[in-house]
Amino acid sequence: MDSQSLADAFDAVEETWTPHLIAELNDQHVKVARLDGEFVWHAHEDADELFYVVDGDLTVEYRDDADRENAVHLGPGDLTVAPAGVEHRPVAHEETEVVLFEPAGTTNTGDAEASDRTVEDLDRV
């Protein structure tokens, strides 16, 4: 039972695409991450994933949407939920600070082949 500052959490995270755990509750994880550029296409079979942009400029693209009609654009203070099982790709148009809510154990690259972007063991902030 303490308080945590999102600003301090982001100050503690230097690397991009490396989610850090800031809180856990009800078998869910709250993470902070810095994103920059395009991530890999992936889906989380059983996990919805919430993106909340604290600062920056993010698009969540959906693969099965050739015209990107349903791509979701997020600026500071905006949030969206990528539904379970739906292939998506976050694209940060500048260095972007995001908060993620998703079930504990959700891996950032989901069902994509593990790569240097995959983070299995989360550090805490």
Added chain:
Amino acid sequence: MDSQSLADAFDAVEETWTPHLIAELNDQHVKVARLDGEFVWHAHEDADELFYVVDGDLTVEYRDDADRENAVHLGPGDLTVAPAGVEHRPVAHEETEVVLFEPAGTTNTGDAEASDRTVEDLDRV
């Protein structure tokens, strides 16, 4: 799959102590609420509850802490988790905008006797 603005959500909520649903995922609810003054003491037996302050000045007090040593103070950008089963009371020292993250079906007054503060059916923003 759309985006939602927290600022727009708070603009749509006029009443204090009336949580509104902004997103749901993985059987969890994300709510926005305006708080002002002292709430009732209560616990949520099976639900941890996350408070994230967007704007304002909030203390989460714990009943079994006579000296309020463990009271948690939150300003803008701060978050805390009130653990399941632990009696607590949010106290907003000015009108305060908070985001709540907790299991779907969690009632704002928890195990406290239902009162005019109790909100059973959430409106959406």
